[in-house]
Amino acid sequence: MKFGRGASADAGWELKRLGVRRVMLVTDPGVAATGYPERIQKAIEAEGIDVVLYDRSRVEPTIDSFQDAVDFALEHEAEGFVSVGGGSSIDTAKVANLVCTHPAPVMDYVNPPVGAGRKPPSPLKPHLAIPTTSGTGSEATTVAVLDIPELKVKTGISHRYLRPTQAIVDPDLTRTLSPEVTSSTGLDVVCHAAESFLSKPFDARERPESPDDRPPYQGSNPVADVWSAKALELGGRYLRRAVADGGDVEGRGFMMLAATMAGVGFGSAGVHIPHACAYPIASTRHEYQPPGYPEDHPFVPHGHSVIVTAPAAFRFTYDAAPERHIHVARLLAPDSSADPGPETLPEVIRQLMKDVGAPRGVAELGYSEDDIPDLLAGALKQQRLLAVAPKAVGEDDLRLIITASMTNW
Numbered sequence: 001m002k003f004g005r006g007a008s009a010d011a012g013w014e015l016k017r018l019g020v021r022r023v024m025l026v027t028d029p030g031v032a033a034t035g036y037p038e039r040i041q042k043a044i045e046a047e048g049i050d051v052v053l054y055d056r057s058r059v060e061p062t063i064d065s066f067q068d069a070v071d072f073a074l075e076h077e078a079e080g081f082v083s084v085g086g087g088s089s090i091d092t093a094k095v096a097n098l099v100c101t102h103p104a105p106v107m108d109y110v111n112p113p114v115g116a117g118r119k120p121p122s123p124l125k126p127h128l129a130i131p132t133t134s135g136t137g138s139e140a141t142t143v144a145v146l147d148i149p150e151l152k153v154k155t156g157i158s159h160r161y162l163r164p165t166q167a168i169v170d171p172d173l174t175r176t177l178s179p180e181v182t183s184s185t186g187l188d189v190v191c192h193a194a195e196s197f198l199s200k201p202f203d204a205r206e207r208p209e210s211p212d213d214r215p216p217y218q219g220s221n222p223v224a225d226v227w228s229a230k231a232l233e234l235g236g237r238y239l240r241r242a243v244a245d246g247g248d249v250e251g252r253g254f255m256m257l258a259a260t261m262a263g264v265g266f267g268s269a270g271v272h273i274p275h276a277c278a279y280p281i282a283s284t285r286h287e288y289q290p291p292g293y294p295e296d297h298p299f300v301p302h303g304h305s306v307i308v309t310a311p312a313a314f315r316f317t318y319d320a321a322p323e324r325h326i327h328v329a330r331l332l333a334p335d336s337s338a339d340p341g342p343e344t345l346p347e348v349i350r351q352l353m354k355d356v357g358a359p360r361g362v363a364e365l366g367y368s369e370d371d372i373p374d375l376l377a378g379a380l381k382q383q384r385l386l387a388v389a390p391k392a393v394g395e396d397d398l399r400l401i402i403t404a405s406m407t408n409w
């Protein structure tokens with residue numbers, strides 16, 4: 001990955017280096033309106049590379065929106081991809097690349113049990129990812145997330161070949177984000193890092209039959225820990241600043257770095273309970289209109305859907321690794337409790353949520369107690385994620401976590 005203010009001006013040079021002569025630029029209408037994609041397109045064309053612009057990626061991608069991007073890539077015979085945007089544009093480029101390189105129905109590639117979990121037989125075309133939000137870390141991961149409204153489920157496609165070839169992380173590209181977007185994406189970063197750091201240690205998991213069967217999410221390990229710990233430290237230090245003042249270039253720059261670092265960490269270790277609960281929170285009802293986001297369709301911003309169950313989840317996992325929970329709390333808040341215990345990390349997270357204007361809990365996102373069975377059923381479908389929780393998590397445990405998360409204060 002390449003990091004620095006103004007680094008996105010290198011986009012053309014990077015694609016030329018990768019041997020691409022015609023590239024599909026994937027973005028969404030909101031990001032296109034900032035003018036950044038156009039500037040990047042010009043930088044690419046200046047290197048003599050043809051650019052076909054696809055500015056229809058959906059904020060919460062679906063099978064249909066992915067298919068639309070695939071059709072476009074095939075029609076224009078894209079030799080490579082450049083994604084400019086948040087996780088949804090990067091993920092759309094990942095899937096367009098996957099399916100146009102190895103044609104098959106998108107559903108064949110979706111993670112089981114929802115899809116068939118088909119593996120691509122060989123590497124994909126070059127993909128240069130240029131994030132404009134400091135959140136998903138998708139530029140560093142092997143996963144693309146999608147919503148399947150008919151099944152009321154959010155799931156993903158994951159394979160190591162989906163990881164972009166190169167990322168350019170340019171802090172100058174996040175300057176137009178609203179405080180609400182910075183809050184949600186930043187809390188997602190904190191959760192990626194905390195969940196990864198607290199995931200089941202890789203050597204406590206069963207050895208797969210063959211390397212081919214080893215999942216992308218392998219559990220916490222000494223390499224991922226380095227990235228996750230640094231992302232937690234940066235998140236604790238800079239997220240409040242980045243939310244409070246959109247012009248704080250240093251704060252935004254460090255949050256962007258934190259997002260990518262957390263992506264490297266969770267791309268190897270994995271995320272678990274808060275992300276498993278976040279999927280049904282985002283996909284069961286589509287009624288919440290988030291403040292600070294475009295008003296074209298109601299949805300729950302990903303970071304807010306994740307953070308609302310984090311305090312209860314980490315209270316539940318505390319006894320699996322008390323020292324590591326305290327370590328996470330101290331990375332986020334170096335002056336946190338002198339007398340640490342199960343409530344230390346949940347309290348540090350609640351305080352951060354309050355300071356950056358996060359919703360109080362699942363109820364504020366439009367759910368009542370009557371929705372708990374549906375949310376629970378959706379979370380239970382995320383076995384790929386729950387498998388890396390630091391301790392076994394069953395239906396009753398998840399019900400308690402979701403119930404306790406209806407309101408966090």
Ligand SMILES: [Fe+2]
Pocket residue numbers: 136188192275302306
């Ligand atoms: Fe996330």
